[in-house]
Amino acid sequence: MTVLREHGIAPPALSKNGARSLMKRLCDAADLDIDGEYLKPRGGRRGLGSDLYAQDAELAQELLRHESIETTHESYREQNVAERRERLERALDG
Numbered sequence: 762m763t764v765l766r767e768h769g770i771a772p773p774a775l776s777k778n779g780a781r782s783l784m785k786r787l788c789d790a791a792d793l794d795i796d797g798e799y800l801k802p803r804g805g806r807r808g809l810g811s812d813l814y815a816q817d818a819e820l821a822q823e824l825l826r827h828e829s830i831e832t833t834h835e836s837y838r839e840q841n842v843a844e845r846r847e848r849l850e851r852a853l854d855g
Contacts (some may be wrong), residue, residue, distance in 0.1 A: 787800075788800050
């Protein structure tokens with residue numbers, strides 16, 4: 762990849778199987794175990810989307826390439842509300 766970048770050549774597209782293989786290798790290298798498995802691309806995208814949405818919904822929409830902001834809200838609003846509720850409960854208990 763470094764050689765490609767040095768020469769301004771775009772790397773080839775990553776297939777679904779290629780992405781899964783890459784995620785498995787990265788999880789193995791990091792000794793990461795998610796419920797007895799490796800982190801799959803969909804789970805990685807979901808986690809990234811959740812973190813982005815919590816910071817900036819419009820940025821999440823743009824980077825996740827959702828056609829409309831409503832799609833982004835529908836996908837991540839409930840998770841964001843649950844996380845905020847947990848943070849509120851911890852703050853009130855503390």
